[in-house]
Amino acid sequence: MKILTIALFSFKELVRKKDFYLLFLLLAGLLAFLFSESFFGVSDIIRYLKDIGLSAVLFLSIAIALPFSSRQLPAEIESKTIYPLLSKPISRASVVIGKYLGSLLISFGGFTLFYAVFLLAIIVKGGQIGVLFMQTYLFSLLLLAILCAFSLFFSIFLTISANITITLFLYILTYWFSAQIKLLLLSKDLNAAAGALLNGAYYLIPHFEFYDLRVRLVHNWEALPAQVVFSIILYTVIYIAAILFFAVRAFKKKNL
Amino acid sequence: MDTILDVSNLVVRYGKGRDQKTAVDSLSFSLRKGEIYGFLGSNGAGKTTTIKSLIGILTPSSGSILFYGKPASAISRRSLGFMPETATYYWYLTPKELLFFYGKLCGIDKRTLSNRTEKLLDLVKLSRHKNSYLKTFSKGMLQKVSFAQALINDPEILILDEPTTGLDPIARMEMRDALLDFKDAGKTIFFSSHELSEVEMISDRVSIIKNGKMLREAAPGELINDKGERLSLEKYFFDLVKE
Amino acid sequence: MKAVLVFAIFIFSTIGLSSNIEKYNTGFLEKKGYRDFDKDVLSRVFGELRTYLSSASYINADIYFHGGLYDFHEDCSLFAPAHISSNYEREDGDHNNSHPQKKMLNPLLEIAEKISITQHKHAIGGEEKELLPWMLYSVKLNPKNEKAYIIGGYWLGMRLNKLNEAINFLHEGIKNNPESWEIYLMLGEIYLVTLKDYQNARIYLEKAKDLAKSKKADKFDLRSIYTFLAEAYDKTGYPKESVDLYEKLLKLFPGDEMIKKREIFFKHANM
Numbered sequence: 001m002k003i004l005t006i007a008l009f010s011f012k013e014l015v016r017k018k019d020f021y022l023l024f025l026l027l028a029g030l031l032a033f034l035f036s037e038s039f040f041g042v043s044d045i046i047r048y049l050k051d052i053g054l055s056a057v058l059f060l061s062i063a064i065a066l067p068f069s070s071r072q073l074p075a076e077i078e079s080k081t082i083y084p085l086l087s088k089p090i091s092r093a094s095v096v097i098g099k100y101l102g103s104l105l106i107s108f109g110g111f112t113l114f115y116a117v118f119l120l121a122i123i124v125k126g127g128q129i130g131v132l133f134m135q136t137y138l139f140s141l142l143l144l145a146i147l148c149a150f151s152l153f154f155s156i157f158l159t160i161s162a163n164i165t166i167t168l169f170l171y172i173l174t175y176w177f178s179a180q181i182k183l184l185l186l187s188k189d190l191n192a193a194a195g196a197l198l199n200g201a202y203y204l205i206p207h208f209e210f211y212d213l214r215v216r217l218v219h220n221w222e223a224l225p226a227q228v229v230f231s232i233i234l235y236t237v238i239y240i241a242a243i244l245f246f247a248v249r250a251f252k253k254k255n256l
Numbered sequence: 257m258d259t260i261l262d263v264s265n266l267v268v269r270y271g272k273g274r275d276q277k278t279a280v281d282s283l284s285f286s287l288r289k290g291e292i293y294g295f296l297g298s299n300g301a302g303k304t305t306t307i308k309s310l311i312g313i314l315t316p317s318s319g320s321i322l323f324y325g326k327p328a329s330a331i332s333r334r335s336l337g338f339m340p341e342t343a344t345y346y347w348y349l350t351p352k353e354l355l356f357f358y359g360k361l362c363g364i365d366k367r368t369l370s371n372r373t374e375k376l377l378d379l380v381k382l383s384r385h386k387n388s389y390l391k392t393f394s395k396g397m398l399q400k401v402s403f404a405q406a407l408i409n410d411p412e413i414l415i416l417d418e419p420t421t422g423l424d425p426i427a428r429m430e431m432r433d434a435l436l437d438f439k440d441a442g443k444t445i446f447f448s449s450h451e452l453s454e455v456e457m458i459s460d461r462v463s464i465i466k467n468g469k470m471l472r473e474a475a476p477g478e479l480i481n482d483k484g485e486r487l488s489l490e491k492y493f494f495d496l497v498k499e
Numbered sequence: 500m501k502a503v504l505v506f507a508i509f510i511f512s513t514i515g516l517s518s519n520i521e522k523y524n525t526g527f528l529e530k531k532g533y534r535d536f537d538k539d540v541l542s543r544v545f546g547e548l549r550t551y552l553s554s555a556s557y558i559n560a561d562i563y564f565h566g567g568l569y570d571f572h573e574d575c576s577l578f579a580p581a582h583i584s585s586n587y588e589r590e591d592g593d594h595n596n597s598h599p600q601k602k603m604l605n606p607l608l609e610i611a612e613k614i615s616i617t618q619h620k621h622a623i624g625g626e627e628k629e630l631l632p633w634m635l636y637s638v639k640l641n642p643k644n645e646k647a648y649i650i651g652g653y654w655l656g657m658r659l660n661k662l663n664e665a666i667n668f669l670h671e672g673i674k675n676n677p678e679s680w681e682i683y684l685m686l687g688e689i690y691l692v693t694l695k696d697y698q699n700a701r702i703y704l705e706k707a708k709d710l711a712k713s714k715k716a717d718k719f720d721l722r723s724i725y726t727f728l729a730e731a732y733d734k735t736g737y738p739k740e741s742v743d744l745y746e747k748l749l750k751l752f753p754g755d756e757m758i759k760k761r762e763i764f765f766k767h768a769n770m
Contacts, residue, residue, distance in 0.1 A: 002363075037632065039632050042659065045628050045631060048633070081346060083313060087337075087338035088358055088361040089334045089361070178611075199605050210611070224613070
């Protein structure tokens with residue numbers, strides 16, 4: 001209940017801050033521009049709208065999620081609101097979990113609104129909304145959830161700007177790194193020791209590529225089977241739980 | 257009088273190795289139920305560190321802090337109200353929402369919270385501004401909000417760090433009167449302040465610390481120097497701290 | 500926050516696209532001798548960034564053609580009618596980057612394999628229209644991007660039946676790239692094959708021939724021009740010129756059976 005209280009009150013910040021509305025207007029403007037574009041008099045061109053629209057939705061959602069989640073704890077400490085907060089009968093663990101949930105609410109709320117506008121644009125343009133759109137929505141939420149977890153964890157040690165930069169770099173680099181390890185693991189010439197090491201590394205690094213369904217969605221490939229979807233959800237939950245575990249431990253030891 | 261808070265050989269150290277600094281050095285004192293206890297010291301004496309240890313933000317390096325004979329924990333914080341030195345709060349909330357927020361964290365039900373919020377805002381004379389965002393508040397108004405939030409859970413012990421900072425003379429007087437009223441209601445108040453005259457006016461006992469060590473603890477009327485002269489708190493403090 | 504956002508956009512675009520863009524740029528532009536666009540103010544202000552973005556748009560069209568995957572193989576270009584197959588069919592040989600079958604010991608690896616798209620498909624049955632935005636953006640960003648004009652013109656004129664748009668697009672390409680024989684060739688091809696306007700086809704193909712000669716185009720480029728031009732000559736009552744062109748081609752490709760057959764065909768037609 002206390003965790004939920006912290007989460008809900010953090011959400012008020014999103015609603016009352018102007019950044020969100022600015023980004024929303026930016027997205028609406030971009031979609032309107034894309035919608036109005038005419039290409040040699042050919043109608044029903046929709047993939048570019050899906051591609052650019054979805055990329056914009058994801059980018060802007062991350063632009064909301066990362067700054068908010070990276071600011072939750074440092075802002076409390078910097079402004080010293082952490083003292084009256086921790087003077088109440090609430091544990092540090094509850095504060096961390098509550099702030100994380102608040103970040104999730106903020107990220108999910110922003111993304112859902114952006115995605116709704118994106119879907120509307122697709123429908124009006126004549127596109128079909130199928131299972132893959134739902135999967136994309138779900139996976140994007142999972143991506144935001146894991147990014148928020150990382151950001152919250154890093155916020156215990158780093159400044160806000162360093163945190164955002166590191167999290168973004170992690171997001172970009174693990175895409176490449178994950179692909180390289182995968183190629184090595186699938187190659188035939190790999191000794192047992194190297195294989196074990198690479199397998200371990202493959203378990204440890206976050207697999208952001210799991211959540212990227214843009215190619216499937218834009219180019220009308222088939223939806224993912226249910227088993228794969230559940231596996232990825234399970235993976236995400238376990239990974240986030242691990243990050244939060246370490247975040248709580250670190251915050252408990254932090255000298256305020 | 258019952259002992260409500262017992263601090264025994266409290267030591268708080270910061271840093272490691274050569275850079276280690278002892279902020280509080282074997283500090284011992286106790287609070288009796290229903291008393292107003294003034295905690296004095298110059299800047300950097302260790303007052304805020306002591307207070308942070310009392311409310312559980314800092315883990316002491318050694319020593320013990322007992323509330324009603326039991327170690328400090330989340331449970332004991334239910335009967336504790338804290339007013340920090342710096343009154344900064346969430347700019348995007350109104351004072352009413354802020355009190356609601358803290359009240360919910362203390363586990364207070366909605367109806368009680370609603371009544372109590374109105375009363376507290378009335379007490380600190382902020383009822384007119386209850387729906388204004390905190391970002392529009394002056395320093396003095398924020399200090400009043402800070403005081404109100406410390407009282408939201410109707411605490412047994414009030415710990416106040418520089419409670420009258422930023423308040424105008426009238427507001428200071430109202431704060432002093434409020435503290436005396438709380439004392440009459442059986443609350444215990446522990447506060448630090450640089451306003452020695454105010455401390456002398458309302459405190460039952462005071463302690464003076466320097467470099468983290470307790471120099472003296474006595475009732476304001478019992479402050480006698482080596483020569484046997486009874487001194488004002490201000491004079492006594494300056495003489496003691498300068499030594 | 501704004502500085503971080505701008506920085507993030509920059510990082511995303513350069514890291515994500517830099518290797519592909521560099522490969523395309525050095526390969527194509529150096530070959531054509533293009534190094535500067537000093538008449539364009541925006542190019543002077545933004546420099547290579549415009550050409551990079553233009554190249555990125557062109558590459559994106561290629562990606563769209565291949566169902567979201569980018570293939571570096573030249574034989575799988577946007578001109579690949581010979582490779583057209585139904586959607587979702589596997590392509591042969593080195594066309595695909597499928598992995599050898601290997602037992603997955605790592606469940607995460609299994610998930611990664613299941614979600615990745617390893618075989619591409621070609622856009623067919625009207626889906627080619629999805630490439631058009633990227634072609635248009637490509638030339639808007641860099642009017643000197645000849646390839647975008649050529650490919651865009653091809654899809655509009657030869658596959659999407661947008662003949663007026665194709666011709667206008669290619670004329671714009673000529674205006675911005677007056678020395679480009681490839682654009683003239685594409686125009687000629689559209690007039691010849693789709694519009695059956697042999698007069699205009701001859702005019703544009705002759706221009707393509709003249710420009711290609713002055714630019715010292717290779718024999719494979721000349722083959723394309725000569726074969727189409729020969730056809731146009733034949734249709735417009737210049738059979739002797741058709742035969743001449745095929746004789747030139749035989750000199751370039753001695754022993755080529757197809758060219759021999761066509762040369763004999765035109766010789767007989769001329770008799």
